[in-house]
Amino acid sequence: MEWRIPLSDIDFDEDEALAVQNVIKSRWLTMGRITQEFESAFADYIQTKHAIAVTNATAALHLACLALGIGPGDEVIVPSLTFVATANAVRYVGAKPVFADIISHDDLNISPTAINSLITPRTRAIIVVHYAGYPCDMPAILSIAKQNGLFVIEDAAHAVGSKLNDRMLGAWGDVGCFSFFSNKNMTTGEGGMLTTDNDDLAQKLGRLRSHGMTSLTWDRHKGHAWSYDVVDLGYNYRIDEIRAAIGLAQLAKVERNNERRRKLSQVYRDALQELVPQVGIPFQNHPGKTSAHLMSIVLPKEVKREEFMGRMKEQGIQTSIHYPPVHTFTSYKDKNDTSLNLLVTEDVANREVTLPLYPTLTENDILTVVNAVSQALSS
Numbered sequence: 001m002e003w004r005i006p007l008s009d010i011d012f013d014e015d016e017a018l019a020v021q022n023v024i025k026s027r028w029l030t031m032g033r034i035t036q037e038f039e040s041a042f043a044d045y046i047q048t049k050h051a052i053a054v055t056n057a058t059a060a061l062h063l064a065c066l067a068l069g070i071g072p073g074d075e076v077i078v079p080s081l082t083f084v085a086t087a088n089a090v091r092y093v094g095a096k097p098v099f100a101d102i103i104s105h106d107d108l109n110i111s112p113t114a115i116n117s118l119i120t121p122r123t124r125a126i127i128v129v130h131y132a133g134y135p136c137d138m139p140a141i142l143s144i145a146k147q148n149g150l151f152v153i154e155d156a157a158h159a160v161g162s163k164l165n166d167r168m169l170g171a172w173g174d175v176g177c178f179s180f181f182s183n184k185n186m187t188t189g190e191g192g193m194l195t196t197d198n199d200d201l202a203q204k205l206g207r208l209r210s211h212g213m214t215s216l217t218w219d220r221h222k223g224h225a226w227s228y229d230v231v232d233l234g235y236n237y238r239i240d241e242i243r244a245a246i247g248l249a250q251l252a253k254v255e256r257n258n259e260r261r262r263k264l265s266q267v268y269r270d271a272l273q274e275l276v277p278q279v280g281i282p283f284q285n286h287p288g289k290t291s292a293h294l295m296s297i298v299l300p301k302e303v304k305r306e307e308f309m310g311r312m313k314e315q316g317i318q319t320s321i322h323y324p325p326v327h328t329f330t331s332y333k334d335k336n337d338t339s340l341n342l343l344v345t346e347d348v349a350n351r352e353v354t355l356p357l358y359p360t361l362t363e364n365d366i367l368t369v370v371n372a373v374s375q376a377l378s379s
């Protein structure tokens with residue numbers, strides 16, 4: 001379908017085209033010099049000692065759980081209002097995801113109070129998700145983690161370039177996991193990155209990304225090694241030079257594009273004010289600097305969301321839902337503890353709608369979308 005205003009769009013130009021061409025001309029396609037440059041530039045940006053590029057954020061989350069030694073019998077506290085990959089990563093290593101509620105209809109991030117109430121002797125870690133790039137309450141979550149000896153993994157898939165108290169998201173926990181999927185603030189098509197300050201963990205993550213091998217094809221090409229040992233059960237979660245080159249070009253644009261997203265989010269908020277309080281606008285006055293990955297609204301209870309989205313579609317405007325809660329999926333139902341209190345998650349998840357947001361969207365487009373929202377609510 002050709003949308004008049006799609007949900008998201010990429011900002012690609014000659015920079016990405018040239019970057020890809022240069023890799024092709026270099027004749028070295030697998031993980032090598034450009035990947036190292038990308039990792040080093042990304043670590044500089046997030047201000048962590050290490051950045052390890054991988055195939056996608058799902059692989060990053062899996063490796064984070066694995067490298068932290070999480071396994072069968074362990075519990076990991078996660079939000080349910082997230083993409084399924086956050087919880088799947090916990091199951092990949094044989095551990096149990098335990099779902100915590102979000103704070104409120106204004107703050108869709110995991111609640112520190114809920115986290116506290118779910119800690120058992122089996123809890124090993126917390127995975128936070130910075131919803132739409134708005135920072136979770138990291139000081140409170142780190143303090144809970146410290147008191148209880150828990151690891152903190154940041155699912156920063158939405159949050160490249162977000163900051164809280166002058167520290168980038170992805171640099172707060174033990175490990176940060178980023179996504180460069182096509183709809184993200186910077187994209188390589190498919191791609192991801194791990195960030196950490198811990199030298200041992202970085203080494204382990206790097207090895208697990210490539211079969212647990214002690215040297216890479218690139219090391220052997222450079223003449224640094226001629227054989228290798230395999231010291232862990234690893235995976236092939238490597239990125240390639242083409243994606244790394246696109247990643248470098250995208251990283252150079254991310255600050256400018258995030259600034260534009262923040263500006264457009266404000267235009268949305270101002271234009272939507274006429275529909276408040278009927279329509280909820282999460283994350284108004286949220287602390288920190290957001291990457292403004294998504295523009296969410298919460299519909300009035302009585303509005304049928306599917307019909308609302310259908311009316312937006314008739315106007316050529318693409319909308320989406322973030323997210324169907326993970327604990328309600330068939331694959332999770334039998335693992336779900338029915339005593340869990342996820343009332344805010346369930347209510348928000350039934351009423352949330354995501355509006356189009358991307359750097360090349362215009363102020364006029366936003367007025368068109370908000371007019372359509374207004375009409376869709378009243379028809």
Ligand SMILES: Cc1ncc(COP(=O)(O)O)c(C=O)c1O
Nearest residue numbers: 056057058083085157179180181
């Ligand atoms: C919150 C969250 N976590 C994890 C992922 C998984 O990212 P990837 O598609 O790079 O594996 C996504 C992707 O949509 C996401 O939104």
